[in-house]
Amino acid sequence: MADLNNLLTPFFLNDKEVRKVIELLFFAYRDFTSGPDKILEKINFGRAHHRVIYFVGKKNHITIKELLRVLQITKQSLSRVLNQLVSEKFIIVSTGLDKRTKKLSLTEKGKKLENELSTIQIKKIRKVINEFSEENINGFKKILYEMIDEYNKKTFQEIND
Amino acid sequence: MADLNNLLTPFFLNDKEVRKVIELLFFAYRDFTSGPDKILEKINFGRAHHRVIYFVGKKNHITIKELLRVLQITKQSLSRVLNQLVSEKFIIVSTGLDKRTKKLSLTEKGKKLENELSTIQIKKIRKVINEFSEENINGFKKILYEMIDEYNKKTFQEIND
């Protein structure tokens, strides 16, 4: 069955080639996050802190609710990480117009760390995609986008308004 | 500085666009792994078990050492997960020619689970890349490949010999 399918399938879509994509995603994602991980380790932070810093940097005055929607974790999980970031003055909290809400912002210290971490990843991506055509890069982005579940595509659009 | 750089940089390479790639990787990778995660949860396994099953399925008779090289975790971490997989009969162990080594293989039960998990991801990838040109798909794979660190590129090649 699988063999017959493969015979009728273009080369780049057969099981073996698709499995390579699984592996490429695994290896590429792991190495992509390893740079920031090393810096974070020095200050006793983890990837969870990075994500919070990244998205607060991305969208200044983001609320807890919005952040939870982006990160897709529970508020209890966010709370531990966020409290550390606030108490160590990487993030400051202010009250929103709706007084039930809170707005998060990076402090100067937070911006500095955000920049340090993102720069590693930005440089890595730029170095790689620099060698490819605009067509290839757009294809790359579109394929990644299509791999996102519908619900989260909306989130991606929202944070890129 | 950053602004000046951006003015001199092609659109698809400027900071804002590159940051989108960071986010796309985050969202895409998360949703890519969420399917298997749900199945694994039911049998009290996690992503770590999936990785072991995947790579044992990929390379029959893989040794512990090779597996550790692929997964880049410590043997203590592997041990817990692997022992569970062996005691629950998803994986069987035999002794290598070099009697210090062990060779790992999937049992029928293991193959069935491997197939169930991989099928989800294979279908997802195929569904997505089906809509793209061969040129785009090859570009996608090459870009991912270039994002892998040199040392791990070798590993990727080795498991795809």
Place this chain on the structure above:
DNA sequence: ATAATTAAGTCAATATGGCTGACCTAAATA
């Protein structure tokens, strides 16, 4: 033949990042 190296395993302690459930306050809205 002996020494050194290698493959694998194990014990113990620790950190991180998730989770659930239960419960609370204050503010906004119906």
Place this chain on the structure above:
DNA sequence: TATTTAGGTCAGCCATATTGACTTAATTAT
């Protein structure tokens, strides 16, 4: 006024990773 929403907190649990120290058995090098 009642309900919903945003946010917080306590307690306990689980999975996945880490480090360090130590062991055994087999292979390889001297």
